[in-house]
Amino acid sequence: MTGLLAMFRRLEGPQTVGRGPAFWGLFAVVLAVALAYPLFSDGYTVGNTVYFFVWVFIALSLCLIWGYGGSLSFGQTAFFGIAGYGYGILTINFGSAYGFTLIALVAAVAIAALFAVLLGYFMFFGRIAGVFLGIVTLAVTLMLERFMAQTAGPEWHIGVARLNGFNGMSAMPPLTIPWPGEPIVLFADVGLYYLVLGLLVFVYLALRILMNSSFGNVIVAIRENPERAEMLGYDVRKYQLITFVIGAVLAGLSGVLYTVWGQYITPSSMGMTAAALPLIWVAVGGRSDLTSTVVGTLVVLAAFQALTIYGSQYALVFMGVLLVLTVLIAPNGLVLGVMNWLGRLATRFTQRAG
Amino acid sequence: MSLLELRELNKHFGGLHVTNGVNLTLNPGEIHCLIGPNGAGKSTLFRLILGEHHPGSGDILFAGENITTLKSFARIHRGLSVKFQVPGVFKGLSVRQNLEIALQSRHRGVELEAEIGRLLDFLGLESEQAQTAGNLSHGQKQWLEIGMAISLKPRLLLLDEPTAGMSPEETHMTGEMVQRLNADGMTVLAIEHDMAFVRQVAQRVTVLHLGQVFAQGSIDEIVADERVAAIYLGQAHA
Ligand SMILES: Nc1ncnc2c1ncn2[C@@H]1O[C@H](COP(=O)(O)OP(=O)(O)OP(=O)(O)O)[C@@H](O)[C@H]1O
Ligand SMILES: [Mg+2]
Numbered sequence: 001m002t003g004l005l006a007m008f009r010r011l012e013g014p015q016t017v018g019r020g021p022a023f024w025g026l027f028a029v030v031l032a033v034a035l036a037y038p039l040f041s042d043g044y045t046v047g048n049t050v051y052f053f054v055w056v057f058i059a060l061s062l063c064l065i066w067g068y069g070g071s072l073s074f075g076q077t078a079f080f081g082i083a084g085y086g087y088g089i090l091t092i093n094f095g096s097a098y099g100f101t102l103i104a105l106v107a108a109v110a111i112a113a114l115f116a117v118l119l120g121y122f123m124f125f126g127r128i129a130g131v132f133l134g135i136v137t138l139a140v141t142l143m144l145e146r147f148m149a150q151t152a153g154p155e156w157h158i159g160v161a162r163l164n165g166f167n168g169m170s171a172m173p174p175l176t177i178p179w180p181g182e183p184i185v186l187f188a189d190v191g192l193y194y195l196v197l198g199l200l201v202f203v204y205l206a207l208r209i210l211m212n213s214s215f216g217n218v219i220v221a222i223r224e225n226p227e228r229a230e231m232l233g234y235d236v237r238k239y240q241l242i243t244f245v246i247g248a249v250l251a252g253l254s255g256v257l258y259t260v261w262g263q264y265i266t267p268s269s270m271g272m273t274a275a276a277l278p279l280i281w282v283a284v285g286g287r288s289d290l291t292s293t294v295v296g297t298l299v300v301l302a303a304f305q306a307l308t309i310y311g312s313q314y315a316l317v318f319m320g321v322l323l324v325l326t327v328l329i330a331p332n333g334l335v336l337g338v339m340n341w342l343g344r345l346a347t348r349f350t351q352r353a354g
Numbered sequence: 355m356s357l358l359e360l361r362e363l364n365k366h367f368g369g370l371h372v373t374n375g376v377n378l379t380l381n382p383g384e385i386h387c388l389i390g391p392n393g394a395g396k397s398t399l400f401r402l403i404l405g406e407h408h409p410g411s412g413d414i415l416f417a418g419e420n421i422t423t424l425k426s427f428a429r430i431h432r433g434l435s436v437k438f439q440v441p442g443v444f445k446g447l448s449v450r451q452n453l454e455i456a457l458q459s460r461h462r463g464v465e466l467e468a469e470i471g472r473l474l475d476f477l478g479l480e481s482e483q484a485q486t487a488g489n490l491s492h493g494q495k496q497w498l499e500i501g502m503a504i505s506l507k508p509r510l511l512l513l514d515e516p517t518a519g520m521s522p523e524e525t526h527m528t529g530e531m532v533q534r535l536n537a538d539g540m541t542v543l544a545i546e547h548d549m550a551f552v553r554q555v556a557q558r559v560t561v562l563h564l565g566q567v568f569a570q571g572s573i574d575e576i577v578a579d580e581r582v583a584a585i586y587l588g589q590a591h592a
Contacts, residue, residue, distance in 0.1 A: 220444070228444065231430060233430035
């Protein structure tokens with residue numbers, strides 16, 4: 001009981017922006033709006049919102065590894081793709097009966113995590129750090145993209161699942177929850193919306209607790225000064241590996257949800273553009289804070305989509321400009337900058353009132 | 355039994371013989387100062403003891419155990435701790451959080467809060483606890499890092515130039531801190547250029563020169579040694 005209470009107290013702390021009744025009140029309002037919103041909207045718009053939500057997990061993975069841990073991974077898309085393909089291969093082979101799609105979701109994420117254990121072990125225990133970590137992770141994701149892109153021939157299949165090269169895999173079954181009578185199929189509208197929203201809230205709160213725990217303390221300590229962290233008795237490489245694997249799980253979750261959402265996955269999901277975009281969302285939002293990352297990702301994605309209507313090339317240029325502006329004006333992130341400013345304003349206001 | 359024993363330790367950096375057959379024994383409970391001109395290999399010796407560098411040959415024994423091949427963090431678990439020459443605090447975090455990170459593996463909850471408070475008091479940093487560590491003065495950073503190092507309750511505390519950048523008063527306060535720690539049973543090995551500090555705390559002094567143990571004895575014996583004076587005179591500043 002006290003353990004549970006101590007855990008909930010970790011929802012606030014030095015590693016996360018936002019505390020007190022004002023913040024959690026706002027959180028409750030946003031959550032209530034998010035819960036009610038599908039009742040007042042149409043299936044297409046709700047499905048589009050799910051699409052936005054899906055990307056938040058990979059953004060959070062980068063926030064964790066880069067923003068909190070200080071290791072810039074350029075290849076979170078590798079785990080995204082592995083999990084996405086994993087889900088496709090499993091469900092095309094074994095179908096969706098008996099709740100197997102849910103098992104496939106977990107298994108696909110686990111495959112991505114296993115891959116992260118191998119890659120992470122090689123990198124961290126091989127003392128690859130700094131810019132080299134970015135290069136290695138980028139190389140891995142681009143290699144996977146190239147590899148999957150050349151699997152067009154009929155000889156490339158796993159069981160009955162054809163890999164289909166550049167065109168990617170499609171027509172995998174959506175998530176299906178077994179139910180007495182009729183199983184519930186979560187198509188990319190209201191059903192999937194509530195599942196993804198639930199996952200998002202859970203992951204966000206769990207990460208807040210994790211980052212404000214003693215584990216989170218060690219992670220930021222390693223970002224600030226790995227040598228000092230080691231000399232306080234922490235096995236730095238073990239902590240880096242664990243963080244990397246948690247990040248892979250989040251990126252993998254994005255990958256599976258994306259695959260489930262659109263019922264397709266292609267090699268370009270692991271390509272250069274795909275790898276670069278999460279970096280921009282996270283940098284613009286504020287990489288060292290979970291809330292800034294979530295808000296930043298959703299805002300930038302919405303803006304990107306709005307601009308794509310006028311042509312995708314403009315949207316990409318806009319992203320570049322946004323990144324440069326962020327680096328120049330608010331290197332810690334635009335959303336984080338605004339939130340800190342609001343925080344200071346609130347403090348001044350309450351001080352004057354009190 | 356000795357607490358730390360270095361046996362015929364050797365370390366090369368390319369052609370540079372930075373640690374040259376060093377033998378050194380520390381008795382439990384002593385304050386031992388390591389002095390020597392710039393570039394003598396003092397900090398390198400610390401890094402060998404801590405496992406950041408690995409010796410080309412020789413052995414390192416801590417409390418009777420051969421720790422020569424042990425990983426750094428494992429040596430810390432055995433009871434070693436260090437304050438580096440260049441203060442290694444977590445610059446972007448608050449003073450309080452710096453201490454929390456150091457203390458959290460031994461204490462939890464209210465006990466942790468109490469320990470942080472006690473350490474802030476010992477270091478004289480209570481009013482700075484909410485400050486970002488990177489904004490502290492050089493001397494305060496030194497104290498903060500000493501605080502982090504002692505929060506592990508080490509058996510052997512390694513201090514690399516703990517008073518660099520401190521005023522004479524601050525240096526004296528640091529000396530008193532070290533003596534209080536020693537009175538509680540902590541063995542201390544300190545690299546120091548400030549002779550006032552060495553005179554204040556050292557029970558035994560070792561002089562390192564060109565990677566070799568050049569002389570050893572009480573501070574009075576060392577100061578009286580003309581050979582030691584000669585190697586320091588060879589330096590621009592001493
Ligand atoms: N990682 C390294 N690679 C190459 N040479 C090094 C390395 N570390 C130290 N050295 C060299 O080894 C010698 C001893 O350095 P060390 O830092 O141990 O000296 P020191 O006695 O601590 O000096 P100071 O009093 O200036 O701190 C110096 O000549 C230094 O340039
Ligand atoms: Mg030195």
